[in-house]
Amino acid sequence: MNLAPTSAPISPALVLVRDERLRAEVRRVAAAAERVTDERHMPVGRHAWAGAGLVILDTDAAIAAAAAGCPRRAGIVLVTEGEPAVADWQAATAVGAERVVGLPGAAVALVEQFAEHAEARTGEGVVVAVAGAGGGAGASTLAAATALRGAALRVRRDAVLIDGAPLDGGIDLVLGMENVAGLRWPDLVIEDGRVSAAALHNALPAACPGLAVLSCGRAGPPAELAPAAVRAVIESGRSAGDLVVCDVSGERGAAADVMVDAADLVVLVVPARLRSVAAAEVVSAYIGERNPNRGLVVRGPAPGGLRGAEVAEVLGLPLLAAVRGQAGLAARLERGGLSVRRRGPLRDAADAVLAMVGAEV
Structure with missing residues (x-):
C-alpha cells in the first residue's frame, strides 16, 4: 500500500525579545500567521537555536547571541519597535540576520518569514557528548569506542573524537596512539572562530581510517580549553557531515558546557554502584x-545488585544499555589501546549509542 507523504511538523519560532510591547506584537503576528512561538531569554542552548524553524530576536538579544558565538544560520529575523536605527542594522549584521523588520508597520514581512521558515533545521553531521558520573565511570572509554565503531560502520562521512578533559592525560592514550604524529589541543590555533574540516582531518592523528582524534596534551601544566575553539571544531565537523564524539568525562565549565550544548545526544555513563548513582543525580x-x-x-559490575532499569528509574533517563564489566579491558588499555573489532559489552554499548542517533548497527 502506498501511503501519502505526511507534511513535516511545524517547528515553533524561537522568540528572544525582552521588551514586553515588542514581544506582544510578535505574538500578534504569529497568531495571524498561525504559528506557535517559544519565548525565551538569552542565553539559549544550541538545540533551541539550531532546531527552531525561525529565530526572532531584538537588538539586545542579537548582540548577546553574537557575543556568545551562536552559529550563523538561515531564518534569523531582528525585530524593532518602529523603524530600525543604525545600531539595529549593526546588530543584525553581527548575528547574521536575514531581515530587519520594524513592527507594527512591516508586520507582513514577518508573516512572510513565518511561512518561509516553518520547518526545524538540522545539520548533516551528528554530535554525541559522553559524560561520566563519579570517578572512573568509563566515559572516555565509551567515547573512544563510539568513535571507533562510528568510523568502522561509516555512520557519517568521517568521524572526529574530541578530548574535553585536560586533566585526564589525553584520550590518545586510551587508543594507544600517543606516539602518532599530529596536532593536539595545545598545538591547535584557530583564527576567527572557524576551522576547515578538511584541514582538521589532515592535521590531526588518525586512530583508524576515517577517525581523526583531537587529544589534550601532557607536556607542562594543562591548558584550559577555549570555548570558542571547542565550538569551532564541533561545528566544523557538523557542517562537514561528520560524526563528532566529545569526551566530556567529569569536566564542568565553559568548554564542557559548549560540548553539552552542541550535542544531539548526551550520554551519561554511570557505574552500577550506589555512590555513582547519587553523583549521577547531580550530573544529570x-x-x-x-x-x-x-x-x-x-556499566557493571554491580556489587550491590543494582540493575540498569533501576538506575534509569531513579535518574528519569532513557536506558540505552546496561552492560556487564568486560574481562581484560583494563589490561588491553594498558598494553596496546582500545579495540572494538570483537563483540563484547563495550561494543554493545557503543552500538546502542550510535543507534540512538540513527546509525544502522
Whole structure:
C-alpha cells in the first residue's frame, strides 16, 4: 500500500525579545500567521537555536547571541519597535540576520518569514557528548569506542573524537596512539572562530581510517580549553557531515558546557554502584539544564545488585544499555589501546549509542 507523504511538523519560532510591547506584537503576528512561538531569554542552548524553524530576536538579544558565538544560520529575523536605527542594522549584521523588520508597520514581512521558515533545521553531521558520573565511570572509554565503531560502520562521512578533559592525560592514550604524529589541543590555533574540516582531518592523528582524534596534551601544566575553539571544531565537523564524539568525562565549565550544548545526544555513563548513582543525580540535573536529549549507559559490575532499569528509574533517563564489566579491558588499555573489532559489552554499548542517533548497527 502506498501511503501519502505526511507534511513535516511545524517547528515553533524561537522568540528572544525582552521588551514586553515588542514581544506582544510578535505574538500578534504569529497568531495571524498561525504559528506557535517559544519565548525565551538569552542565553539559549544550541538545540533551541539550531532546531527552531525561525529565530526572532531584538537588538539586545542579537548582540548577546553574537557575543556568545551562536552559529550563523538561515531564518534569523531582528525585530524593532518602529523603524530600525543604525545600531539595529549593526546588530543584525553581527548575528547574521536575514531581515530587519520594524513592527507594527512591516508586520507582513514577518508573516512572510513565518511561512518561509516553518520547518526545524538540522545539520548533516551528528554530535554525541559522553559524560561520566563519579570517578572512573568509563566515559572516555565509551567515547573512544563510539568513535571507533562510528568510523568502522561509516555512520557519517568521517568521524572526529574530541578530548574535553585536560586533566585526564589525553584520550590518545586510551587508543594507544600517543606516539602518532599530529596536532593536539595545545598545538591547535584557530583564527576567527572557524576551522576547515578538511584541514582538521589532515592535521590531526588518525586512530583508524576515517577517525581523526583531537587529544589534550601532557607536556607542562594543562591548558584550559577555549570555548570558542571547542565550538569551532564541533561545528566544523557538523557542517562537514561528520560524526563528532566529545569526551566530556567529569569536566564542568565553559568548554564542557559548549560540548553539552552542541550535542544531539548526551550520554551519561554511570557505574552500577550506589555512590555513582547519587553523583549521577547531580550530573544529570546539570546536563538537563542545558540539553534535554539525554541517554543513560549503566556499566557493571554491580556489587550491590543494582540493575540498569533501576538506575534509569531513579535518574528519569532513557536506558540505552546496561552492560556487564568486560574481562581484560583494563589490561588491553594498558598494553596496546582500545579495540572494538570483537563483540563484547563495550561494543554493545557503543552500538546502542550510535543507534540512538540513527546509525544502522
